[in-house]
Amino acid sequence: MQLINQTWDLLKKEIVLEWRSKYAFNGVLLYVVSTVFICYISFNLNPGFAGSKSYPIVWNVLFWIIILFAAVNAIAKSFMQEGKGRLLYYYSIASPQAIILSKTIYNIMLMSLLSVLALLVYAVFFVNTVADSWYYFLTVLLGSISFSTVFTMISAIASKAGNNGTLMAILSFPVIIPVILLLIRLSKNAMDGIQRSLSYGNIGVLLAINVIVIATALLLFPFLWRD
Secondary structure: OHHHHHHHHHHHHHHHHHHHHOHHHHHHHHHHHHHHHHHHHHHHOOHHHHHOOOHHHHHHHHHHHHHHHHHHHHHOHHHHOOOHHHHHHHHHHOOHHHHHHHHHHHHHHHHHHHHHHHHHHHHHHOOOOOOOHHHHHHHHHHHHHHHHHHHHHHHHHHHOOOOOHHHHHHHHHHHHHHHHHHHHHHHHHHHHOOOHHHHHHHHHHHHHHHHHHHHHHHHHHHHHHHO
8 A cells, every 4th residue: 555655646746747847748749740740741752652552561660660769768768867866865755666666657658648649640641541540549558558668667777877878778679679569560450450359469468578577677676776
């Protein structure tokens, strides 16, 4: 019960701080909109491309590339922006499990909102080729959760190594590549309108990766926190 209360209080703190500054949200939203607009202009330079068979594949892959880099920009600062004084204060009032959980939940909420907005902006600029929109929307939410859990844990590790952004990219690479491959496969099935039951196995693997990452973060973060 104490863990839940501490997590809830820290989560409210994260939301209040973001609501006051809106630094992460506005910055990443600007990145998403500008990137989509640039891609839209690039596609318009070749009007015949929208009618080609490769358009749905590029449409899908390009969307996940945008979301991936948006997640890196939004979540990389989870621990890197925290000063030593604030971290010491957290150490005295809350457990390390509550801190990592609150960061993870907040990042999931932030990335889910940004991903939905990005999908809406994407649908405005590009021709929608998705056959099963609800299933694609579910895949986007699963992707937001997966990116949030992975990058939050990696951000916590990198913050203890001198806030090294390069280290975060290197550590996240082996975990994020299987996640991206699963997400592209799931979203491609949604675009083609393939029967949903054929994708349940991939969804199960994706959820298993999230559970493993969260469990690993809960086990390892207390040791990082003591350093």
